[in-house]
Amino acid sequence: MTLAKPSLGLLRSLTDEHVLNELVAADRLTRAELSARTGISKPTIAESVRRLTDEGLLRDTGERSTGRGRAGSYFALADGLGSALAVEVTAAAIVAERIEVSGETVGRAVEEVPADPEPAAVAAALARAAERAIGTTGPARLAAVSAADPVDRGTGRLVELPDSPFLVGELDPPTVLAPYVSGRVTVDNDVHWAARAELEGGAPADFVYLYLGAGLGGAIVSDGAVRRGGAGIAGEVSHVITAGPDGRAMPFTEVFERLALHRPGSSAIDVPELLRRLAGAGAGAEPAASADAVVAAVCGVLVTIISLTDPEVIIVGGPWGTDERLLGPVVERLNGQPRRAAVRAATAAADTPLTAVRAFALTALRREVLARP
Incomplete structure (x- = not known):
């Protein structure tokens, strides 16, 4: 032949x-x-x-x-080959960066997000951040966005789920960014971006990322890719059924309500109080009971995840998820389960979602330039 x-x-x-x-x-x-x-x-x-x-x-x-x-x-x-926009939307602020093909960040803007934000206020802050980052150069060729909320896979809009602590309403990043971006706007939630960063950092091709902070989140990575699911919300763990403080089954997020670990008037977890109870687990009955209930609830979620996804490792991130006072007892409990996986703390930095978004935007921009017209 x-x-x-x-x-x-x-x-x-x-x-x-x-x-x-x-x-x-x-x-x-x-x-x-x-x-x-x-x-x-x-x-x-x-x-x-x-x-x-x-x-x-x-x-x-x-x-x-x-x-x-x-x-x-x-x-x-040549000059003028275009730039990419990398954006992070959190409960506290919106960060927008303009990145050139060389990888240099040539524009950056930060806009604060008001407490108890209305959708219109968040959309306006997003538009201001993009406009300031772009400057007078004209629209970016593409954009990548991380949002601290579930994201609809088809539209890029934020998804309204019950008990979402950072819900900013029907925010539609692709529409808001349309005046500042001439091409595609890729939107995903921050936990998915964090999982991509762990993958780039050497995590195996099959793992689950569990985020434990003021909000609860998860990402499923299989065969080296984040699996977003039909609607884009695969991995959301807030309503996975687990063991409650009294041993009865309940949604994961409800455990923290029963333990009085929600911030006043919010479904966000009170992280400082949770850490205080973990630290005082050996010093009194009330902290010990709370700590044990949290460990049991996390274990219940992980048992479900392991049973359904068969990961090589569970990577736990977030301000209380990486605390050894939680991870140690969780690993000990999991060792007694018929099916188990290795568990380790996340290794990426606190700004992981923005770092991952920046890398994604730069790679996509270079691919466009290299493809040529």
Whole structure:
């Protein structure tokens, strides 16, 4: 069997992609340096550089190499190839960053989110942050958004679920950002972004990320991808049935209500009080009972997760989820279960969702540039 030879057009396209990739990674390179980095002959590289310059993707910087041998012109990515917008929406603030193909953050804006926010107020804050981050450069080519609420997979709108502590109403990021973004707006919840960061950081291809903070969340990673489910809310654990303080079955979120661990007038968990009870578990009956009930409830959720998803590891994040006074007893209880998985604390930093969004936006932007018109 004789294999067909690749066409001249395909070979040129591959060469151009190599050249663009090298110049994404470096500020400037000569044709000789491009040839040395790619292993492609100097004449072929020279033709590719000419072609890409004519297309407006490269520019001659006007600088010349020095030293022994023939001087060469330095080439760089052309100006105006576009930027990406990375956005994080939390209960406290909205952060928007404009990122160029080089990876440099060239614009940043922070807008506070008012307490007990109305949807219109959050939408206005999101628009202001995007406008300030974009500046006078014109719309970004694409955007990626992290939101501290469930997100509808089809529309990118925030989903209203019972007992969601950070609900900001029917916020529609793609619509709000439309004046500032010419292309696709990708929206997902913050726990899914955190799980992607753990995956990039070396987590196995099959794990579950459980977030335990003022809010409760989860993400299912299977075969190296976050599984969002039909509506985009796969992994939401607030209403998973688990053991309550009196041993009766109840939704996970209701456990904290029964233990008086909700903030006044809110379904958000009172994290400082929960940590106080974990710390005082050995010093009194009331903290010990609360701590034991929380451990039992978390274990019940994990047993369900393990039974349904068969993860290699459970990664627990969040301000009280990573506390060893919780994790130690949870692991001990799980060891007595017929089916179990390894459990460890999350390793990524507190700003993990924004970091993951930034990386996603940059990768997508570079892919667009490298694809060319």
